[in-house]
Amino acid sequence: MSAQDGRVQRHDEEEDFSTAGIAESPNAWKAVWQNNKGMFLILLSEIAGSSMDAIVRFLQQGGHGMHPFQVIFARMGITFILSTIYMWWTNVPDFPLGAPSVRGLLILRALFGFGGLFCLYYSVHYLPLAEATVFRFLVPIVTAFACSVLLGTSFTRKELLAGLVALVGVIFIAHPSSIFGSVDDNIDTNQAGAVDDVTPAQRLVAIAVSIAGIFGASGAYTTIRIIGGRAHALLSVNYFAMLGTAGSALALLAIPGIGFSMPHGAREWGLLVFLGVLGFVLQFLLTAGLQLDKSSKATSMLYSQIVFALLFDWAIWGVLPGAWSLFGGGIVIASTLWVALQKTGPVAKSPAKDVAVDEESALLGSSRVEGGEQVFERRASISA
Template sequence: MPILSPGVGLMLAAAVCFSTGTLFIKLAGMGLPPMEILFTRSLIGFFYCFFLLRGTGHSIFGTKRLYLALRGLLGFGALFCMFSAFILLPLADATVIFFAHPIFVAILAAFLLKETLGTRGVFCIGAALAGVVLVARPSFIFHDASPLDPAAVGIALCAAVLSAGAIVTVRFLSRHEHPLTIIAYPTMAVLVLGPLLDSTSWSMPTPTEFLYLLAMGILMNMGQHLMTMAYQRERAAVIAAIGYVEIPLAALFGALVFGDMPDIWTYAGAALVVGGTLFLGQVRKAGA
């Protein structure tokens, strides 16, 4: 009898892919701009989705194209901010802040989809947001702590908010479109808009940087595909919980490769973010 269910095993593999991919994002970002890194990830992702969709009877362009375009734009913004945050912040801190996105999903769903939160839901949101504050350590609150760069923290928060918006659109699109079609649209948005918005700072990668880009693109897209399959085989609450494995992996990579040792504020903030979002999922499931 297997120790892990297929869904849990797939999500663990996805978490390893994502965490290792973010390591290569940061390594590539030491010499290349975020948009160039994101463009490479998206180029690999587009062909990844295109070839997997062949023979399925589904078009990569889908049918609900207005909503797909909105999902693509939100995903593009979220990915660009996320890549920038991974480059600008320690991996563990950037990962913790980004993993607050379920909180923003709940807030957006309450306003846009009229989903109720209840008192316990509001408390969970407050706890998770307090965790983000502990990680960011703004100087006007933590006078003696070493604060993170406020601009970089803002970029990481933008990634979480835009990701939440993209997830809300996915909830609608998942009833009408193939998962790979939904995944493909952010890659198409990047391929079209990326060079238009920022290509002047791009440079020819060195052989080492090229390997970083190739590894990053393959790992991030494999992680996305594995996560999609995991959600098809296991309850969403279980898969979301397994995804938090990325936080200790990010801390480990940051410490081993860059010497970024998380401090007590990061640990405490991570506990509040993880606890708040996990309990929020249980509260919403119970309809409280």
């Protein structure tokens, strides 16, 4: 057979495939994105969250040093403006204050959230980002226990065991001298914007504040569970942002010795604005990702935040947690990840009208059917 005949035959075969409806294979990268879109959006949200923590630490340590209340004011103020515009543009039901029956709960959620956020921003001033991030992995277990007491949801022995093991991990992170002896774990670098010396007392206070922040975040998430579908998710976010803005402004004006200091230079102005924008981006990406994929594979991406925190600690400040802290952090992450990836029952069908979720309520649990009744399964929740 001549070369020309071969070309004609191949052309005829291509036409046969075309007429048979066999299309060319899709781009491999595009297929991976389409099949794992929710997971990738959650991963991007964790990058945004870790970037926010790094900006917060830099603003408090670099230059003239900003007070945590001023950083909260900037972040929450911009998030409030953006979320308000978004809710107005999309005609969110009961905008802007929500239904009268849940306004008190929304305020309570905002108060808990504000307390948890302040504790987080205070702790990152004295702790490496990775250590401060690890404490947030305790929030789901505390919230699960609170929901079991207040709402009657299940709290299994496995969750109790994981909580006790995680507390052991916290002890290793704190490594008090009364148990571990003298351990040199101070943050001591010569890079710009780093803490030159953190005393053991300051470190222990920061850890105590981090633990208090766990209860603040858990209180916020438990309140969100009580609210349920009676308020749009963005209303919860907006109450949090509004109270955070007003509360931090009042603290800056009323507490002696703090005051409001103007940012120094274009860099600090830019970081403050970027911080607020990232806060809204975090909410948007995480909510979108969880709406697309609520599987364990997707929610496990939340644990990637500790990796990004370690990278920021090393790249910006040239520090990493000590051996005891890394060991304790590994215990906390392993115990909470073990609970988060437990096999659940069949997922209940969604109601006819979808209820919007936010980063907190979506991570706290998805519903499943057990014994003819709808109960809730806890999931890992990190962001305040």
